[in-house]
Amino acid sequence: MTLTYKTDDLLPSAEDCAQCRALLQNALQKLPGVKTARVGEKEVQLEAATDPQTAFPEMVEAIQATHTHSTLKVDGMDCASCAKTVEGAVCRVPGVSGYKLNYMAERVEVAYDPTQASLEDFKTKIEPLGYKVTPLVRPGGIRAPGKPAHDDHSGHDHGAKPVTSPSSKPIKDASLEHSHAEEHSQGVAWFNTRQGRPVVITGVLLALAWLFGRFEPQYAEWGYIAATLIGGWQFAIKAWRGALVGNPFSINTLMSLAAVGAILIGEAAEAAVVVLLFAVGELLEGVAAGRARAGIRALAALAPKTAFLVHEQDHRDRKGEHTHEVPVEQLEVGQIVLIQPGGRVPADGTIIAGSSALDDSPVTGESVPVNKTVGDCVYAGSINTDGVLRVRVDKSAEDNTIARIIQLVEEAQEAKAPTERFIDRFSRYYTPMVMLIALLVIVVPPFLFGGAWHEWIYKGLALLLIGCPCALLISVPAAVTSGISAGARRGLLIKGGAALESIGTVGTIAFDKTGTLTEGRPKVTDVIPLEVSESELLAKAAAVEQGSSHPLAKAILNKAAEAQVQIPPSSEQKAVQGKAAVATIDGREHAVGSPRYAAELAPLEATVQQQIETLEAQGKTVTVVLNVPKPLGLIAIRDEARPDAKAALAELKALGIQNVMLTGDNTRTGRAIAGQLGLEVKAELMPQDKLRIIEEMKQGGKVAMVGDGINDAPALAQADVGIAMGGGTDVALETADAALLRNSVRGVVDLIVLSRATLSIIRANIAIALGLKAVFLVTTLLGITNLWMAILADTGATVLVTANALRLLGFKR
Structure with a gap:
């Protein structure tokens, strides 16, 4: 018999880890009575003589004995530089086979061999870098599924209770844990936060040094040196620890070298100001991260306790x-x-x-x-x-709508946008290049042209500060995170920066008809008997459609219930994909199918064909009830267009986007609905036809697909961007790149506008980050600006790009 389980029910980490799935398949294959095992991302199918679920807990424990997953909350990891440092530490733990890092959520998920490493090893490697590590376990631990799906190929979730292994202690999800970086958005005064305290300390020391210099001018320099060393000590330690884990060219390194260099050439006052401004920049990054996380906490707080x-x-x-x-x-x-x-x-x-x-x-x-x-x-x-x-x-x-939204948003934050990936790659070479250029600026003019050492050392140190990539690194993720958070608060779920960027660049959007452009609640409008009475026609049609969840089947069943007809027993129900539903009634095969299907079985009379054409011209879907192959009557069904669909499609057209409707319905019905909405239509399509058409449309530019049904899932995956409607199936929601929780076509317009606004802010942020550096580079080399102004090229740019990105949190169309 065939047994079906959800992959995540057997091994919680397998859905996200190919190595886990391979280990799971190998273990299942070895279970007694199992002939074959097929492990997919979402579903596991077994061909087995008996149900082997009693062996599952032991099997999973055996897998986790050599390959396990853990999630670490890394408090204080709130910028790209921090992420690189933590990443270096994680990679140095023996037995690590993979990891996923999300600095916006302050979270690292690690896959490792527990015989070679433990959670304590991760703490030992990461905490000396200045972060606090809290191990977290996925809710549910090891699960033993309940009774599997019926002995066929259909998969269902039977609501089995999770069984936690003794070694797993589920605690709160990481997204709900308190974090110091989140203090900024939880009402804690800024000067009491982890990033705020260094600002206060450095500021007080700088002020004391200035006052000391007023009374003892000859010792003022020592006061500024003390302010620089005490205030900048934490950044120097971070630079050193980063170097130990393979990140020697960090922002902390640039700042520390510049501060020490300034002291050595007698510019201690400017060094102290540089340290203060850098601390302010760190504080602002923490504020930005806290604001972005506040949206996730607000979602988590929606559900009552x-x-x-x-x-x-x-x-x-x-x-x-x-x-x-x-x-x-x-x-x-x-x-x-x-x-x-x-x-x-x-x-x-x-x-x-x-x-x-x-x-x-x-x-x-x-x-x-x-x-x-x-x-x-x-x-x-x-x-x-x-x-x-x-x-x-x-x-x-843990599986309700809010939990799924939080999970999708956090996964989206992990998925980097193409622009962000490019900047990450660029920064690997950018910082070492800046240090090399600064060295050349210091050395070349004095050696080759007789320049003053003090002057060119000063300019080289200023160049180090100008070259800090903070603003550039945060320019894209700040905008993407703000865009994703803003969308989530408005029922627009976007699965990552790549999807957010792509949505705004599509030139064509293909819409499914039923449940997307229409209400998805079709009603029977006409019952036309040919060989039997109206009540018998409805009864036979309902008998064939019993148990079906198809919208047209529901319409027929609802009509039969309204008419209070006696539905005869039926058996051997099956579906002819995209054409008909078939069942046996009183020993005879009956079918409810499309006119095209009926015509394939036997030619339809001219009068019947005329009736069908008349109904279809009115925008109705016609089904033929057959005592195969003889037609018993016609049932016409109509699904009205959504009230907002026409206006939304007009807005999309005004945005320069071409719209087309793809439907498996007949051509006349498709044209009738499309005519009301003012868009092109391609009708009588099987699922594979939709795939072919989308592939053809992609030759002319990026294409988005909007749908809600299981049969839309392949097309959603094939399109450059798949968008699932809120009332859609789980399959469509999992396949799509974005989801609309609200059943409204206007949500598609919101997605386009939000994406374009995000792209605009990304471009502006990159221009601000690079533009300010270019201006200060020129002015520094000309001797116009000094060290503390040079740090503004980065700290000031960080402030500007962060503020610009946070504007998206208030997005309104």
């Missing part, structure tokens, strides 16, 4: 109803929670009793409360405005 759990027996008998308050982490899938007016929804779920208007704006960005009733889905963090609701919990706390 507790929920009112309804006892199972009380749910059956409400006369003695009693609820008790529990932490949301204890909620299990299938339990019932009570939500009072004004309360926040504690978990993703489905309303089973009551109706109310829910304010989804904290999660989706939807500004108007949405009326919801029994059967509708609700999001954790939404606000219940007026009615009492009973909600069945569908997802656990």
